[in-house]
Amino acid sequence: MNILILGSGGREHTFAWKLAQSPKLNRLFVAPGNAGTASLAQNIPVGVNDFNGIKGIVLSNKIDMVVVGPEDPLVNGVHDFFLNDPELKDIPVIGPQKAAANLEGSKEFAKQFMQRHTIPTAAYQSFTVQQLESGLAFLETLSPPYVLKADGLAAGKGVVILNDLEKAKQELTSMLKEAKFGAASRTVVIEEFLSGIELSVFVLTDGKNFKVLPTAKDYKRIGEGDIGLNTGGMGAISPVPFAEKAFMDKVLDRIVKPTVEGLKIDNLPYKGFIFIGLIMVGNDPYVIEYNVRMGDPETEVVLPRIKNDLVEIFQAVADQTLDTVDLQIDDRSASTVMTVSGGYPETYDKGYEIFGLEDVTDSLTFHAGTKLENGKVVTSGGRVMAFTSFGISFQDALAKSYESINKICFDRMNYRKDIGFDL
Numbered sequence: 001m002n003i004l005i006l007g008s009g010g011r012e013h014t015f016a017w018k019l020a021q022s023p024k025l026n027r028l029f030v031a032p033g034n035a036g037t038a039s040l041a042q043n044i045p046v047g048v049n050d051f052n053g054i055k056g057i058v059l060s061n062k063i064d065m066v067v068v069g070p071e072d073p074l075v076n077g078v079h080d081f082f083l084n085d086p087e088l089k090d091i092p093v094i095g096p097q098k099a100a101a102n103l104e105g106s107k108e109f110a111k112q113f114m115q116r117h118t119i120p121t122a123a124y125q126s127f128t129v130q131q132l133e134s135g136l137a138f139l140e141t142l143s144p145p146y147v148l149k150a151d152g153l154a155a156g157k158g159v160v161i162l163n164d165l166e167k168a169k170q171e172l173t174s175m176l177k178e179a180k181f182g183a184a185s186r187t188v189v190i191e192e193f194l195s196g197i198e199l200s201v202f203v204l205t206d207g208k209n210f211k212v213l214p215t216a217k218d219y220k221r222i223g224e225g226d227i228g229l230n231t232g233g234m235g236a237i238s239p240v241p242f243a244e245k246a247f248m249d250k251v252l253d254r255i256v257k258p259t260v261e262g263l264k265i266d267n268l269p270y271k272g273f274i275f276i277g278l279i280m281v282g283n284d285p286y287v288i289e290y291n292v293r294m295g296d297p298e299t300e301v302v303l304p305r306i307k308n309d310l311v312e313i314f315q316a317v318a319d320q321t322l323d324t325v326d327l328q329i330d331d332r333s334a335s336t337v338m339t340v341s342g343g344y345p346e347t348y349d350k351g352y353e354i355f356g357l358e359d360v361t362d363s364l365t366f367h368a369g370t371k372l373e374n375g376k377v378v379t380s381g382g383r384v385m386a387f388t389s390f391g392i393s394f395q396d397a398l399a400k401s402y403e404s405i406n407k408i409c410f411d412r413m414n415y416r417k418d419i420g421f422d423l
């Protein structure tokens with residue numbers, strides 16, 4: 001099979017690494033890819049939202065399957081684009097169609113879906129600019145902290161949590177009236193605050209059947225102790241030690257099954273990953289958000305623990321025979337630590353050479369923001385490279401990731417030294 005992966009981060013390098021192990025793979029392409037994917041596949045400089053460009057790659061390279069990494073092209077309808085094109089319609093796409101991708105593309109849509117299918121989540125109301133007055137009045141009925149969410153995609157920045165009522169009112173006004181997050185905050189969801197510890201559960205579905213993949217916990221804040229600005233993710237571990245069987249049974253019965261059933265009932269075709277962001281309140285799971293893709297850097301710890309041939313798994317998704325797959329999971333723990341550019345997630349410089357990669361032997365290195373320049377690997381993004389290791393415990397795995405990071409360097413390299421600190 002010839003496979004095309006869309007995306008350019010650590011998640012896509014991990015997909016490439018895993019797919020490349022399959023005897024069923026013939027040629028692998030990544031658009032646009034990074035220096036890591038270039039070592040396993042052919043990178044093609046086409047953007048993930050350039051659907052006509054993607055069509056060109058698919059036809060000229062006889063691509064048999066497309067795996068979509070990030071949410072943008074899914075929310076923009078890349079899967080529908082394939083289904084509606086006579087030359088592309090029979091080529092399977094891993095990732096949902098636009099209607100279901102709205103579970104990530106619109107928080108209001110996701111909340112309505114959960115309400116309709118009785119899936120536990122925080123109570124909410126949503127408001128547009130015409131309803132600003134009722135939104136302000138609604139805030140007065142709540143107790144702090146106040147959770148305000150821009151409805152649409154806002155590059156991970158659209159959620160604001162405030163303790164002060166006046167600040168929350170100002171924020172709501174600025175989101176709705178001044179379009180603080182552009183079109184994304186045309187509608188704002190105001191939610192009940194839930195207090196607990198977060199984790200993520202990943203589900204792969206073919207629209208009929210599903211498999212629950214290993215759990216993971218990621219660390220989103222830039223600063224140690226979970227302080228400072230939000231990032232794409234600074235590290236992750238899998239499995240999550242507190243997600244024990246009794247809790248996971250609740251997740252399966254109350255959340256995973258009703259989600260997959262709900263997609264069927266609502267006639268929302270779905271072939272792809274469902275990333276369920278959960279919070280454990282007491283001993284009960286609540287959904288914080290849905291994403292319609294794998295997480296990054298969660299992929300860097302989830303995929304390495306799956307022993308199956310990923311090409312076979314994706315073929316089963318395409319054929320709706322996922323029930324015939326016997327998922328085999330490595331029982332070791334995996335951890336990943338993301339090295340980032342100094343200054344990230346605010347402004348940072350690019351183009352620094354990365355030294356010492358050849359000395360890393362005990363970890364898998366997954367490139368995120370890197371590119372090849374005159375044969376050298378240089379930084380080209382905020383999140384630069386993730387170091388994934390295995391161990392009998394996540395602490396043991398983390399120790400190896402940190403040892404590996406000690407062997408490499410680039411100017412202004414930064415990383416969190418406390419991944420897993422709260423477990």
Ligand code: AMP
Binds near residue numbers: 122149156191194277
């Ligand atoms: P989201 O983009 O919806 O995942 O929200 C970003 C982050 O905000 C989550 O990872 C949580 O840490 C926090 N958050 C979102 N909704 C709530 C809520 N209802 N209660 C408490 N924390 C929340």
Ligand code: GLY
Binds near residue numbers: 294
């Ligand atoms: N690591 C969080 C995400 O991929 O959205």
